[in-house]
Amino acid sequence: MEFLAEALPSMLEATAATIWISAVAVAIGFALGVPIAVACSAGRVWANLYVSFFRGVPLLIQLLLAYYALPFLGVDLPAIVAAVGTLSLCCAAYMAEIIRGGFALVPKGGLEAARLLGLTPLQTLLRIRLPISAQAMRPALISEAILIVKASSLISVVGILELTRSAQALASSTFEPLPAYALCGAIYLVINLTLTFLAQGRGGAQRA
Amino acid sequence: MMAALADSFLAAARGLPLTIAIWGAGVATGLVLGFLVAAIRFFAPLALSWPLAMAVEAVRGVPFLVQCFLLYFGGPFIGIDLSPIMAGWVALSVYGAAYFSEVFRAGFLSVPPGQLEAARMLGIPRHQAVLRIMLPMMALAVLPSLANLAVILIKETAILSIITVPELTFRVQGVGSATFAFAETTLVLALVYWALVEATAWASRHTERRIARALAA
Amino acid sequence: MTAPILSVRALERRVGDVEILRRIDLDVMPGEAIGVIGPSGSGKSSLLRCIAGLDAVSGGEVMVEGRRTQPGDGAVGMVFQHFNLWPHLTARENVALALRLVRKMPAAAAAEKAEAALARVGLAALGGRKPAALSGGQQQRVAIARTLAMEPRVLLFDEPTAALDPELTTEVLDVIRDLAAAGTTMLVVSHEMGFIARLSTRVVFLDHGVVVQAAPPAELFAAQAEPRVRSFLQTYLDRVAWARDA
Incomplete structure (x- = not known):
């Protein structure tokens, strides 16, 4: 009880950080994922390389690369920007795969109708393809959001204060790693179960 | 700079065997555990399957890094005192098992009940029907997902460096701290993992195709 | 001639x-x-x-x-065998979308024109429904209205x-x-x-x-x-x- 009283304020603050970091990464990831998906479908080599790299290299290594290699190249970003940026770029690679899968489910006829009626490719993408595939992509998007919440724990390694980092600090200051990490894990679980619940709830409402 | 790159590749070569060993061991135990969990959840009564479902949700909902910390730093307080390598193996197995079990469960659910009913009407005992009809039918369906997960687990092994498992990432980072050539060492790490993951993914796709062809013939 | x-x-x-x-x-x-x-x-x-x-x-x-x-x-306007309506839009929105995006009509004018096209195929009352809530015949009539509204020559x-x-x-x-x-x-x-x-x-x-x-x-x-x-x-x-x- 005493532990909780001491731990909760800092942990809740860190929870907020984890949530906004994840939300930003998912939002940027989706926004970047759309053009990457389009480029992948069009067989662009850079897009396929992008997806292959960000899905092939452990996120931990990507974060270290941004942390060490960017300054080496003369790019000096605040650590939080580098970390959230890397998380977003990585998310975009997974999003591109999800979006590409969703696009494959859009019937060709609907796109032909759009073309005949004179919609531009961009209009067709935004007004027809994305909305039609959104419903089918929703479960995968929620899974990806959960993966990002979990992956955001890795940015503790480059010194960003979020849930995991906060738990580490708590563990070393209280000499009680077990409750510290258990609390940390429980908070992640609550965030992710909430996401799952929201996904199911909204999906159910739409079906009705 | 060239020296740092060369040292990094050497360190990578020294770390790679442990990365592959702990990955292979983790995938193997993860598959066995995952299959058992899925089978119990599918066949056993609710009282048994419900706690397992909760456990799977818990493992899937918590970052792997936090699980490693819990086991490695928290474990000793409840009498689980493991070496880094053992802790890494156990953590990877449990984490893998949770995901594998979901794939196996989906596989069980994908077999139409009519197939088992047909076997039952022919008088084939239930365990025989499961063994000879259900498992072969689901094998082909679950294989790609299992392989995909196994490839993802390669990347998770990098996280084990944080709990000081002397694998690939740990060794190459050691070169970084000794020479301060962090940019070069991290670049080498990225390239090695990229190659490892792409090669494994290619091999699994290749094997899948061969198995599918063999089963179709 | x-x-x-x-x-x-x-x-x-x-x-x-x-x-x-x-x-x-x-x-x-x-x-x-x-x-x-x-x-x-x-x-x-x-x-x-x-x-x-x-x-x-x-x-x-x-x-x-x-x-x-x-x-x-x-x-040229085309009506397809499988209607090719856009499932996420209502009948009215299906008809109005190209009017707005291609003909650059204001939303109100496009909606009005869509209503007129729907009325022409006998569906004035069903503009608010999505394709899934329409019969096959009604869906095809919406598809015809969608094409008609753009006033193709053929x-x-x-x-x-x-x-x-x-x-x-x-x-x-x-x-x-x-x-x-x-x-x-x-x-x-x-x-x-x-x-x-x-x-x-x-x-x-x-x-x-x-x-x-x-x-x-x-x-x-x-x-x-x-x-x-x-x-x-x-x-x-x-x-x-x-x-x-x-």
């Missing part, structure tokens, strides 16, 4: 070694309704898709009012009732007949022979990518001078005979 509104010159389409359309020539006058019939695989749908610009042509050209057409330039119907249950075909065929009566220039691919016979000013019989015969329906259906036309129509007559016996 007025000029043809649509003229197809030496149109060819090959896919690999397969010749799908072989030197098709066709002039369509304003207000004509051309029925296109022929065995399955004869190239009927390809002809329409080439006129619309959806399928690439290997040779020849398609002109509407003397200009080469391109998909989306508004010259309307193409690609087997518009082939995906419908038989009892739902009439409502769609009635709409097409009304449009033809109002002077809409159209090409209709259909297997509804009775409908084609009554609707068309001329009927084009295609076989293996070639126009075997193009004639007013009375001539083509009654005389059946061409043996391939005769054997094709025989299968339909057989079906009718069966129905009478049953």
Whole structure:
């Protein structure tokens, strides 16, 4: 009880950080994922390389690369920007795969109708393809959001204060790693179960 | 700079065997555990399957890094005192098992009940029907997902460096701290993992195709 | 003598070694309704898709009012076998979307025009429904309204009732007949022979990518001078005979 009283304020603050970091990464990831998906479908080599790299290299290594290699190249970003940026770029690679899968489910006829009626490719993408595939992509998007919440724990390694980092600090200051990490894990679980619940709830409402 | 790159590749070569060993061991135990969990959840009564479902949700909902910390730093307080390598193996197995079990469960659910009913009407005992009809039918369906997960687990092994498992990432980072050539060492790490993951993914796709062809013939 | 509104010159389409359309020539006058019939695989749908610009042509050209057409330039409208409505939009939104995005109409004006188009196909009351909440016949009528609203010079119907249950075909065929009566220039691919016979000013019989015969329906259906036309129509007559016996 005493532990909780001491731990909760800092942990809740860190929870907020984890949530906004994840939300930003998912939002940027989706926004970047759309053009990457389009480029992948069009067989662009850079897009396929992008997806292959960000899905092939452990996120931990990507974060270290941004942390060490960017300054080496003369790019000096605040650590939080580098970390959230890397998380977003990585998310975009997974999003591109999800979006590409969703696009494959859009019937060709609907796109032909759009073309005949004179919609531009961009209009067709935004007004027809994305909305039609959104419903089918929703479960995968929620899974990806959960993966990002979990992956955001890795940015503790480059010194960003979020849930995991906060738990580490708590563990070393209280000499009680077990409750510290258990609390940390429980908070992640609550965030992710909430996401799952929201996904199911909204999906159910739409079906009705 | 060239020296740092060369040292990094050497360190990578020294770390790679442990990365592959702990990955292979983790995938193997993860598959066995995952299959058992899925089978119990599918066949056993609710009282048994419900706690397992909760456990799977818990493992899937918590970052792997936090699980490693819990086991490695928290474990000793409840009498689980493991070496880094053992802790890494156990953590990877449990984490893998949770995901594998979901794939196996989906596989069980994908077999139409009519197939088992047909076997039952022919008088084939239930365990025989499961063994000879259900498992072969689901094998082909679950294989790609299992392989995909196994490839993802390669990347998770990098996280084990944080709990000081002397694998690939740990060794190459050691070169970084000794020479301060962090940019070069991290670049080498990225390239090695990229190659490892792409090669494994290619091999699994290749094997899948061969198995599918063999089963179709 | 007025000029043809649509003229197809030496149109060819090959896919690999397969010749799908072989030197098709066709002039369509304003207000004509051309029925296109022929065995399955004869190239009927390809002809329409080439006129619309959806399928690439290997040779020849398609002109509407003397200009080469391109998909989306508004010259040609097409109604598809499978409706191709956009499932996430209501009927009204399906009709209004291109008006807003392509014609740049303000939302209110586009909605009003969409309502008018829906009223024309007898669906004034159902504009707020999504495609999934409409019957197949109603969906196809929305698709017709969607095309009509853009006021194309030529309307193409690609087997518009082939995906419908038989009892739902009439409502769609009635709409097409009304449009033809109002002077809409159209090409209709259909297997509804009775409908084609009554609707068309001329009927084009295609076989293996070639126009075997193009004639007013009375001539083509009654005389059946061409043996391939005769054997094709025989299968339909057989079906009718069966129905009478049953």
